[in-house]
Amino acid sequence: MPDREARPSPEALLDAARQEGRGRLKIFLGAAPGVGKTYAMLLSAQAKRREGIDVVVGIVETHGRRETEALLDELKVIPRREVEYKTHRLTEMDIDAILKRRPQLLLVDELAHTNAPGSRHLKRYLDVEELIAAGIDVFTTLNIQHVESLNDVIARITRIRVRETVPDSILDQADDIEIVDLAPDDLIQRLRDGKVYVPHQAERAVRHYFQPGNLTALRELALRRTAQRVDDQLLSHMRAHAIAGPWPAGDRVLVCISEAGNTPGLIRYARRTADRLHAPWTALSVETARTAHLNDQQRDRIADHLRLAERLGASTITIPGRKIADEIIGYARANNITQIVIGKSGRSRWFEIMHGSVVHDLVRKTGAISVHVVSAETDEASAARQVTTRRQPASFPLASYAGSAGAVLVAVGIGSLVERFIGLQSISLVFLMGVLCCAIAWGLWPALLASLASALAFNFFFIPPLYTFTIADPENVVSLFFFALVAVIVSNLTAATRAQIISARAGAKTTAELYAFSRKLAGIGALDDLLWATAFQVSSMLKSSTVLLLPERDADSLALASAYPPEDRLDEADMAAARWCWEHGSPTGRGSDTLPGGKWLFLPLRTGSGTVGIIGIERPGTGPLLTPDERRLLDALADQVAVAIERISLARGLAEARVLTETERLRAALLTSISHDLRTPLASILGSVSSLRSYADKYDAADRDELLATLEGEAERLNRFVGNLLDMTRLEAGGIELKLDLTDAAEIVGTVLERAGSVLAQHRVEVSLMPDLPMLRLDPILFEQVLFNLLDNAAKYAPAGSRIDLVARHDGDVVAIDVIDEGPGIPPDDLERIFDKFYRVQAQDRQRAGTGLGLAICRGFIEAQGGNITARNRRDRLGAVLTLRIPVPDASEIREPMAANG
């Protein structure tokens, strides 16, 4: 097919045509906020401006960054449009003003932005699409996390889901993508320096986001997405310019799939080749006239092979065509394939002379493409038939045969009517018409019947001598013979076409359903939802009962995970079949080779990394369960589900792994903490006691007192530490039993001051409670512990003799309690981390040992009670402020005792 590749492909030309008259879109793509996208965009824009291009700013957010603002200075800015929304006054890009002004190049920041309600478009990218369509070039900025298809992945990596997304198509539409890249460490440094704009309320979340691990992953995603996009661009350029491949743009491997038993070996070979070359690979199956005549078994095998390739990471494609070799070469050239893997033919020399050899053709015609002719072992497991399928319900509807007979009768009638006007020979055309109609309406066999009946009727009614089956004229014998021949051929051809149409239609329907299903699966994040959707879908597509079994978390036993119609158990025999299926990864149960007597048929849900679960189906009746088409459909569904299950479990595995490392880190910190914090007071206690014992008579009263005070103090400290450890353990184990009661916070302040008396002995504590604080829904014991830990913490870090303020105020719908000290304050980087377990602000010499648990407990306890805790530094002087906020309960909750008692 040399002519095909010399012509640009029509789609590519259409795309190019669509671009005419449109503005060009350039996206400055960043891995995370703060990498400097806006800055890069403005720099580029300045360069354009110097070239004399009319550059105008549609909307740019500088977030007060001075370098960025400086770049903005010399550019013309279209004033923003003001939008009233509720009580707010929002500003948006004024798209009408821009269209009126018609600049050559427009700058639009933050492509993923959602417009204020009442704007023309819901989203800013829609504004941009309109502007491009109007012929305006646009520069815009985008963070990778806003790209729709990556949203899920990124949410899993960063544990933050962004709601504003742009469709992937906008990236594909872009004429240019420029990656604005910054190494994670540099970015974190920028964040520390306050150079990254962080919305105030999201501060904590954002800080969490800026972890080196997250940033590396985001950066990789951004680079990969751009690389992919560049590759697409290359391909479309090639197609548009009809340049015959391959271009040296990295390898691509193609493996040719057939029903032959050695195909799995080929596929694995291709996979290894692709791995070695770090190349993408494709599995191609060509449907020719020959494949149309394959039996169901062989067709199943082709489908199996395609699935195997898919599991191993290939993209798969089936194309129709006449000559296999030509189709392969055509596809390979059009898709820039560099390596073709094909099996060594097992056919005889004679067969090859007659039919030609695909391998020879390929080797002769491929030119620059390497062809690997592989002799792979026949894969017995694959060649062996694993599931017997039911025959397609052979329809033998009498109606269609009666219809055929009727059609012949009608033809006889019409024939006798027109006999007078046209010649005898032309009547055969009337009969042919009848045969054709039968073939279209009912298929091959009724049409053949009609052919036979027509030949007989033609002879009987029209060929002299009339009303006999004898034929006088030899010429008529010949014409009847040719009539019969033509009728049979027409029946055959028409019926074949009909069968193709029917199967294509069924195929299209199945494809549509599968596609809808896969989209549904992609949107599901929870395993239970996924399983339920699957059971339901399979049941409704196959009209069967469906169960899904997954391995239990701990052992290798299976458990019923979902079923439609809902069912909670399978009987012992069926479970045994399911287990066998799980252990051996091959179909089991009804209609299969193993335990074929069961009610259910179980199929493994397999992915590239193994079996992830079992799907079972059941229908009333006995014998094989599925037709070949249904079997193929089920396999296709099973593959999608397997991948979806794997996706979800991988995400979960990742989360668990993260928890595990966190636990490891904590365990280490705990050991350090215990060895230090338990031993230090114990050392003092043992020391004081042994001194008293040995030298009691040598000490005077003052010395003895001092030692005793040490003993007492250290024992109390030890007691507090143990208390903290216990509290932490309770928090960790989820063993906090809340006893929430309407409580007078002032009362608790009173008790805590009493209890903390010895801890606060060195400090001046000023209490200032707003009068008439509302009652709060609190657990008094836990809340007292929170306050105690806060005071203890303040006393630990603030120098002796300094003042600690405890201030409570009623502020809207919360009561806020501040504990304010005059200590050194908290390093800005630690403001959030001080609430982490075992985290201690870098110790200075004079500090008293802390356990690093107190504030973590505060946070755990206060959050359990529905409040929160934050830390900041004092503005007026050195010192830290720790603030508790507890929501004020609804007025209806507080019953007025006065009213109840008069």
Add this chain to the structure above:
Amino acid sequence: MANSYTVLVVDDEPGILRFVRASLKAVGHAVVTADNAAGALALLATEKPDVVILDLGLPDRSGFDVITEIRRRSQVPIIVLSARGDERSKVQALDLGADDYIAKPFGMAELMARIRAALRHRFQAQGEMPAFVSGDLAVDLVRRHVTRAGQEVKLSPKEFELLRHLVAHAGKVLTHRHLLREVWGPAQADEVQYLRVFIRGLRQKLEPDPTRPTHILTELGVGYRLQLPPEQRA
């Protein structure tokens, strides 16, 4: 308190028995000890102690059983030793008839104060103390007259009733339920927030600094205690 009393200490922790016995002997009390419930109940019969100090965690029977058993035979004051943070068992012990509790670990001074408060009530159980004077606070129960630093304090009837109960059991912890039942009636026994509101009111009227109460002390999660005057504490 120059008088000498017999104290029964029940705990299975030898270390605790040792230091409690030593300290009590040092102030002149007679001490008998048991490290299990059976021994404790036997000593109760033979030694007729004036006060019992009882650990809730005993090897042979639950401390709550022991309280019930003691109460069946005797009105001897019981002071329970319990772990800090376990407010539920404190309340349960008090409801079963214990007189007071002290959380482990505890200091000896604290234990002595509790014992004195318990003994004080044992010998005054028959008649209510007509007057209570602590610092600048004076309560005359007979004339229903309350003064702070010589100034009369106006109390509502419920407030006075509440104060009367606290004064009658001065030095002892009274559970929320107990106070609610006595002052508001059994039907209101669970309305702890009533109590909180009234206590807040009383403190505003009686305490020099309501944020740091010195008379009406909160036992978090358990109840309230009217602090004895300093001279009776020491």
